[in-house]
Amino acid sequence: MPNMNKILLHIALISAMLGPIIIPATAANTEATDSNSHPIKVSLITYYPGNEIFEVFGHSEILISDSTGNFYINYGVFDFNSPGFLTRYIMGETDYLCAVMPPERDGGIKEGRKMVQQELNLTPEQAEHVWDKLSWNAMPENREYRYRHFSDNCSTRPRDVIESALGRELDYSKCNYIVGKTLREVMRHYTKNYPWEQFGIDLALGAACDTMIDARTQTFVPLFLMHAIDSATVAQNGKQVPLVSKTDIIAPGSDNGIVAPPTPWYITPLAIALIVLVITILITLRDWRREKLSRWFDTALFTIAGLSGCLIFFLEFISTHEATMPNYNILWINPLMLLLAILPWFKKAKKTLRLCHMVNIALIATMVVVWLSCLQAPNTAFIPLVAALLLRSIINLRKKSA
Numbered sequence: 001m002p003n004m005n006k007i008l009l010h011i012a013l014i015s016a017m018l019g020p021i022i023i024p025a026t027a028a029n030t031e032a033t034d035s036n037s038h039p040i041k042v043s044l045i046t047y048y049p050g051n052e053i054f055e056v057f058g059h060s061e062i063l064i065s066d067s068t069g070n071f072y073i074n075y076g077v078f079d080f081n082s083p084g085f086l087t088r089y090i091m092g093e094t095d096y097l098c099a100v101m102p103p104e105r106d107g108g109i110k111e112g113r114k115m116v117q118q119e120l121n122l123t124p125e126q127a128e129h130v131w132d133k134l135s136w137n138a139m140p141e142n143r144e145y146r147y148r149h150f151s152d153n154c155s156t157r158p159r160d161v162i163e164s165a166l167g168r169e170l171d172y173s174k175c176n177y178i179v180g181k182t183l184r185e186v187m188r189h190y191t192k193n194y195p196w197e198q199f200g201i202d203l204a205l206g207a208a209c210d211t212m213i214d215a216r217t218q219t220f221v222p223l224f225l226m227h228a229i230d231s232a233t234v235a236q237n238g239k240q241v242p243l244v245s246k247t248d249i250i251a252p253g254s255d256n257g258i259v260a261p262p263t264p265w266y267i268t269p270l271a272i273a274l275i276v277l278v279i280t281i282l283i284t285l286r287d288w289r290r291e292k293l294s295r296w297f298d299t300a301l302f303t304i305a306g307l308s309g310c311l312i313f314f315l316e317f318i319s320t321h322e323a324t325m326p327n328y329n330i331l332w333i334n335p336l337m338l339l340l341a342i343l344p345w346f347k348k349a350k351k352t353l354r355l356c357h358m359v360n361i362a363l364i365a366t367m368v369v370v371w372l373s374c375l376q377a378p379n380t381a382f383i384p385l386v387a388a389l390l391l392r393s394i395i396n397l398r399k400k401s402a
Contacts (some may be wrong), residue, residue, distance in 0.1 A: 040127040041065040041119060042165075044158060045072060045250070046226040048114040049190065049257030053197055054257060057190050058222035060155040062134065062162075063117065073134050075145075076154035092320035096147040098137045098157075114253030118229055121245035122165060123236065129165040137161075148322045150183060155222045166234055170243070172215040179224070183323070184209040184377055186218060193262050199269040202379035203308070204315050206327030207297040210377050225262045269381035276301075277384035284395050295344040298392055305389060306338035327377045331367040332386050336360075340393075357393040364390050 011369040025083050047059040062073040077099040079085065088095065109115060122130070136142055147153060163170055180186040184202070187209070191198040219225040230247070265271055283297050313335055315324040340360065343353040364386055 007196040016151055016275065018161065021086070031270055039066070039124055040131055042122055042127050042130045042227065043120060044118045044161075046116045046118070046222050047109075048116075048223065048253060049080070049259050050110060050113050050256070051258045053194065055257075056194060056197075058155075058257065060158050060222040060225055062130070062158045064131065066219065067237055069102065072101050073138065073158075074101060074154070075157040075173055078147075084089065085194075085304065092322075094321075095144050096154075098134075098143040098145070100134075100138045109251055110358045112258045114249065114252045114257065115251035116226060117248045117250050118226065118244045119246040119248075120162065121234065121236070121241055121243055126165040130161055133161050133164060150322055152219070153270055154221055156220055157226050159219050159225055160255075162229070162352050170216075170230045170232045170234075172219070172232065172238045175215055175224075175228040176231075178271065179218075181269070182210050182377075183213060183217075186213075186221060193259050195268045195270070199379050199381055202330055202377070202382070203312065203322075204327070205323045205334075206316065206325055206329070207376040208323040208325075210375065228304075270384070273381040273384040277388045280388035280391055284391050287395055293344070293396060298344055298396070299341045301388065301392060302337045302341035305333050305385075307336055309334035309337055328367060328370045329382075331363045331370065332382075334363070334391065337389075340396075344396075354397060357396045361390065361397075364393075 012047055041064075043063040043065070045061040045063050047055075047061075049056050049058050061075075064071050064073065075096060075098050077097045077272050078095065079097060079386075082095070097128055100180055144171070145152065145157075179189040184205070188198060191201065197396070215224075215228065219228050230244050232243040234243045235241075281292050287293050309330065311329060312333060313322055318325045336356065337360070339356050340353070343349040343356065367386065372402060
C-alpha cells in the first residue's frame, strides 16, 4: 500500500520531532503520490568526523527522496528535556530518537566537514521496504530506542534497515577499510587527536573492547559503513550488481574531517602521568632517607585513585553502559584505595594498613599479568600511574609514618 505508507511517513515527519526538531507543515500537506510514477530513492548519507567530541566518529543518516521532497532520517537525536535525562544517561539508559527532517534543518552540515551521498541500487520493492521500516520507526510510539555505541547507533541502524530490505546480510569481504582488529584499536584511530578522551575510554571500557571483530562489526563507525556499502554487491535479475549506483559529494572537505589539531605533548595524559611518577619518586627517595613516610602525599594520591576506582566500580557493576564489564582496571584503581588514604592517620590501624598495601601490590601484579596476556590493552599513561601506586605501597611496607 504505497499511498498509505507515504501518509504514515508524513504523519511521522510532523509528530516525530515536535520537541527538539519541528518539521515544516508543507511536508504533511503534500498529497501522497503513486510510487510507480514517482519512485522512491534511498541513499546513505555519511558525515565525516567533526570537531566536537561527539562527532569524532562521524555520522550516518538515510535520505529518502520522492515526489514530495528529500528527508533525512537521523537515528542520532536525543532529548535533553526528557524527565530524568541526565540520571538515566549516567546509568547507561541512553535513549535516542529516530528523527525525520528536511535538509535545511539538518545541523550536521558544517563548513569543511565532508558529506557524501551514496544512492543505493534498490528495486522498487526493496525501496518500499526501507520506506515502510523508516515510517514505522519514526512514529511517536516507536521512535525511541536504547543507544549502544558499538551495537545499536546512528550507523548500525541504517545498516540494519538496508540489510532487511535486501533480505540477506551484505557481503563486506571486499571492503579493505580496516583501521583496527579490535574495538579499542578502531576507537583509538578516531580519537588519536583527543588523548584525554582516549584516556577516559581506555579507563572506562573493559576487556570486551579487546576482542577480535569482523568487518561488519566495524560498521558501527559511519566511515567504515560507507566503504563497506561502496564495495558491496546485491543480486538482481540473476547477477551481482553494485549496491551503490551513484556517489556524490554533497559538501566538500578533508578526508580526515575537521577534527581538532593534536594536543600538545606537555598536556597529554602521558605527560601528566610521568610528572606524577617523578614527584612520587622524589618524595619516596626523601622518605627513604629520613626513614619516615609522607602521609599527606599518600592521602592525596590514594584519594584520587580511590575516587577514580569508585567511578570504575559504578560503570562496571551498577550502570548498564556497553562494554564496561569485565574491566580489569578495577585491579589497579579501585574503591579500596580510599583505605590507603585514610588509615595512615590512625595509629591502631597499622596492621590493617600493611595488609591493604600487600593486597594492593598483589592486585597491581595481577594487572600486569593481564596486560602481558593481552586480555585488556592499557593506555600508555596507565603505566607511570601504576608505577607510582606500586612504589608508595612498597615504601609503606618498609618505613614508618611521619
